[in-house]
Amino acid sequence: MFLSRPYATLVHKRAGFTRVCGFAGYFGSVGDADALLRRMVGEIVHRGPDEQGRFVSTQAGLAHARLSIVGLGDGQQPMVDETGHLTIAFNGEIFNYVELRDDLRARGRRFRTSSDTEVILHLYDEMGDACLSLLNGDFAFALWDERRHRMMLARDRMGVRPLFYTSKGGTLYFASEIKALLKVPGISATLDPIALDQIFTLWAPIAPRTAFAGIHELEPASVMIAEPGRTGLKHYWQLDYPPGDAPGNIKQEAEAAEELRALLSDAVRLRMRADVPVGSYLSGGLDSSLVSALAAGMAPEGLKTFSVSFDSPEHDESAYQRQMAAALHSDHRTVVCREGDIACVFPEVIRFTERPIIRTAPAPLYNLSGLVRETGVKAVLTGEGADEVFAGYDLFKEARVRRFCARQPASRIRPHLFRKLYPYLPNLRQQSVEFLAAFFGVGDGFADDPLFSHRPRFKATAGAKLFYSRELREQLKGYDAADDLASRLPATFRTWHPLHQAQYLEARFLLPGYILSSQGDRMAMAHGIEGRFPFLDHRVVEFASRLPPEMKLKGLTEKHILRRAAQDLLPPAILERPKQPYQAPDSLAFTGPGDLDYVNDCLGEKSIAAGGLFNGEAVAKLHQKCRARATTGFRDNAAFVGILSTQLWHRAFAGQDQQIEKAA
Amino acid sequence: MRETISVEVRNFIVETFLFGDTASVPADDASLIDNGIIDSTAVLELVVFIEERFDITVGDADIVPANLDSIARISAFIQSKAKAVAA
Structure with a gap:
């Protein structure tokens, strides 16, 4: 090796x-x-x-x-x-x-x-x-x-x-x-309207901004020096990529895969250091399976693995989790996310995220860390970060297909590729080629837009602003969260390969702003559990950023080099399965049996008027649609969760109701 | 007739996709996709509305932006379909 x-x-x-x-x-x-x-x-x-x-x-x-x-x-x-x-x-x-x-x-x-x-x-x-x-x-x-x-x-x-x-x-x-x-x-606590607008566009505030007006986040990789009369702030490390037209990394693929395997093994080994057993999250996907497999080889006393499963088949990966746990002979525990479970803990989740969110995905992870806590394990490895570092997200493939289509906007063949990207979205599969091209902005001519890769996501999310109150719209007049983000990109950004540009946007903003915070540290620490992330060892990150783009996204196969590095460690079914994004039921999570008083209160006319942020009549109709279990589109789901979490944030922090009782 | 269809389509869009927010109604010829009003799910809802309310059949080949991406286009499409049925 x-x-x-x-x-x-x-x-x-x-x-x-x-x-x-x-x-x-x-x-x-x-x-x-x-x-x-x-x-x-x-x-x-x-x-x-x-x-x-x-x-x-x-x-x-x-x-x-x-x-x-x-x-x-x-x-x-x-x-x-x-x-x-x-x-x-x-x-x-x-x-x-x-x-x-x-x-x-x-x-x-x-x-x-x-x-x-x-x-x-x-x-x-x-x-x-x-x-x-x-x-x-x-x-x-x-x-x-x-x-x-x-x-x-x-x-x-x-x-x-x-x-x-x-x-x-x-x-x-x-x-x-x-x-x-x-x-x-x-x-x-006063909600910062700019931060809210960033969440309703980009999914997270742009650090140093937080949801709390006047309260800031120290940015990742930065240091603040405060002395009498002056305060200085600087970055001590930067996520960087080679220029796009630079010759590819000299490494051959086999050599690169071998070095990556060695690096990952060492990153896991360092993260197994503890005087108590370290467990591992196991989603059933490539990343956590690889981390767990490496960890199992370093845990002679056996590895404890932990998973979330869902009673909704479209979210559930338990078959893969069981398969991987069996291959590892791990002591495997699962927390099942059933209808109503997310709604039950959602107010607590927001008390820990300390910001509105537009997805419920953190909630099952809150319950998962609770399960880990019950077993006495205090630290867990996770596969988080691999999708950012090795180009695993569908969005990266989507951007590649959009560029491919943009070269021949009149093509009726090329947009078929969008269906291949999202096999788990039935509504998309039913669309005509023309609609597919329109939804993904083919032919818009923005290929040199620095946010090209993320525009469809930002646009779809921003649809939720429909529910803003007139006052909030006035306050935000002239502000554009995406432009704000674009203005913060480093000077070298434009020299990078398009895949690296997209990776940077994920790794530099959404990763710390949502994945590692709202879904990561805050959900784990709510139960005193420490997450450890081998893929985010800076040596792994720096190594991956120097790799040629095609070693990461080969054609439309994501994380190619990682699959090669993991080849002899994972069962073929795990190694070869396409990525299934981790998602949880959104608005549907709040429509199950039981009287969700807090949801009715938060979305009621009085609460919405008191918050002053949303249009009460529109929210009432959205709530009605949600109750009828008809809120199936991305925008409506994002709006429902975003509005509810904003109202819960107000209750938890802005004095309306300091103590939110858990829903029965 | 076209005016009546147009009003019904607009009302459906306001109620179903804009949750009653009349201030956000786009111009009749503005793109519903570009303005973030319909997505892949909404297109299917729109087709169901057209079929049920106007008693016409929308074929797979009809589900294209040229027919469904603005209030004006939807109204014209419904009218042409209705005429074809009547003939």
Whole structure:
């Protein structure tokens, strides 16, 4: 097996901790700091219910909530270095901390704990902000440098772990979840209409914007340095691709597949580091099956796998899940998502996403992390990220077909390919070639549009704005969320291959803004579970971004190189199956038996009028259509879930009803 | 007759696809697809409406934007179909 440095130098050791946790803090001056920190961290105690710690100095304060799995006396936080000048509150994992610690020890550094947190303190002491480039992990942290009077906030490259901030009266406040910031006197929840419009177009706010006006998200791969009188923000890493006309990667396909296999194995190995068993999510698709297969080979005591299944056949993948679990001989558990289950937990889901959403897909994952929690497993590997990194989404194929059709807009043959792309959408299969061409914008002549790949999705989603109130439309007059997104693309974007442009849009915006947050960290952490993502190891991401596009999307076969790398690890039925996107019932989830009082309340005339965001009459008709189980189109589903979640957001955070009861 | 058909089509579109929002009704000759009013599901709903309300049969070959992508086109299509039936 080909294994180039530095992977070959990594040492196999089983040690360390699983630290499911959250933190909060401030830089500046506050009254009764300890009480404030206690209140802030009390809001995110689900991220770390076992232990809390606080640190207060003259200019800064940090609080930490920790779930201790072992080593109660070894890794408490906030952690102070031996000089007493550096203090850190840390959330996440540095997966290569063993190697980093060995290097530091070789340079004469002494360690008081066996935790990765202390590694960061030493690295910062040696290198300052540059230490971030050495970290392989999913992390967010706040590091207070007493000598230099500076607070450093940092976040991992892909945006796995969250970090939010705001300022009030000259003091900077920050926390792992926004609900902690709402405990700061004078900071309250007001929905940002621009963020709402971004969600109703792009599915997620564009960071640093959040759904809360005036509260920001630290962007992935960025670091904020706050010092008296000034605050600086910079990216320490960029997702990048070679120019489109550059010669393809010199690697031959076989060599590339071999290197990818080695890289992925190492990414999984690092993410199996924990002093408790690490489980694995298993969707039945290629990505999670591959991760689980690699993990099973490194878990001599056996692997626990976890799946969501649905009682609706169009969403269910349980046959593939069972097949893969049997092949792995894993201890397999499934949470079944039945009619009514999503509606039952949806208010809780929004309390954790802290933003309106237009799909219900996070809800089953909320229940899944609950199942994991019941088994005692605290960390799970997932296949998330592979679709972004190796071009797995249908959207990438769709863009390729649209470009192919645009070359001969009059062709009556080419649009047939759209049917091949979406075999699971029966309404699309019934359409004429002419309608297919019209729906996918063939002949619109926008092939040089930087958002070309995503226009149909953005347009379909934006249809839900039909339900905006007149006041909201007035407020948003002149604003275009897609243009806003386009204005934030890097200068080199236009030089990239079209597939890489599409991948960038997914990986840089939707991945952290929705997949890793609303579907990822927030759903897992709601039950104190830590997700680990081998495909988002930055070495894997960087390797994949350098691969020629045709190694990722070969013709209309997605993730080609990944399939080749996985060839001898997976059953043929798993390896060769086309991608089935993870989806859950949307509006139909709210039409089952039982009286859903909260839905009726949220969508009722009074609540809609109080929110002021939507047209009450139109919402009433949409609700009626939903009750009749006739809301089958994408726009109507997106609108229903988007409006309901916005109303729930208001109730949870904006003072209408701080405590939403779970629906019966 | 065409005016009556046009009114009925417009009303159907307002009620079914615009949820009563008359402010969003496009001009008679504006594309329903480009304005985000119909998608692949809505086209099928539209066909069912035409068949049931006007008692005409819409063949597979008829389901094309040239017949169904604007209020004016839908109205003209219904009228021509109705005439063919009457003849």
